Amino acid sequence: MTTMTAPVVTTGTLNRVMAVFRLQFVNPVTVLITPLLILLAIFAMNLAIWALIMANLDASADRAEVAEGFQWSGASTFIFFYMMVVAVQAINATFSFALGLSVTRRDYYLGTALGFIALSALISTILAVFAAIEEATGGWGLGGRMFTAIYFGDGTWYERYFIFFALLLFFFFTGSVAAAIFVRWKGIGLTAFLVALGFATVGLIALFTVTSAWDEVGAWFLTTGWTGSYAWSLVLTALAAVSGYFVLRKATPRG
Secondary structure, eight states: OOOOOOOOOOSSHHHHHHHHHHHTTSOHIIIIIHHHHHHHHHHHHHHHHHHHHHHTOOSHHHHHHHHHHHTTOOGGGHHHHHHHHHHHHHHHHHHHHHHTTTOOHHHHHHHHHHHHHHHHHHHHHHHHHHHHHHHHTTIIIIIOOSSSOGGGOSSOHHHHHHHHHHHHHHHHHHHHHHHHHHHHHHHHHHHHHHHHHHHHHHHHHHHHHHTTOHHHHHHHHHHHHHHHHHHHHHHHHHHHHHHHHHHHTTOOOOO
């Protein structure tokens, strides 16, 4: 966000929360239009690549094998990581500004969280529509899979919507933790957080490897299924959301 216009802040918790909610959308180019345009550009490039590959195949068996390989596409994952960056930018840009309008930290965080949830719902709808079209057209007539990649499961449209929604929430609120840490402890705190997160990730991988637990992990995912596995991510999302609030509530506005 580069330009902000002060929303009208009146008395009452709901009014303050909604004022912060509107504040997060004062620059829709950053939070919505730009990521969607980039996503469409990636989609167009994928269409061109799929068409070129299929045009150079003769046997139907070869086409089927290549189409099967398309299911591992990670092209659409861009938007999830981008939304984590949006969360970091949004909190870093608006926190001091909002508190200058006599908004409490609690109301600020509630309004910001509501904005993240609304963005997640909107973008999930767009992704789910593209996924439904992709499935109905057999991968845009080319066997391509960008919105129905294997990582998004093979269930109904509403199951895919839920998966998109859960993923977006996870990245938004992971970004909110990182942003809260940066606002409170600046670059040193964020660096320490990322290093600790890296050590925790490596430690978890090492634990599964040393205990030969990867088979059990795989079995759990198979038993839980795609939708169930993503549902469990909501636990991590909730922890991130709560952690972000408790970090931010002690942060000091800058300037």
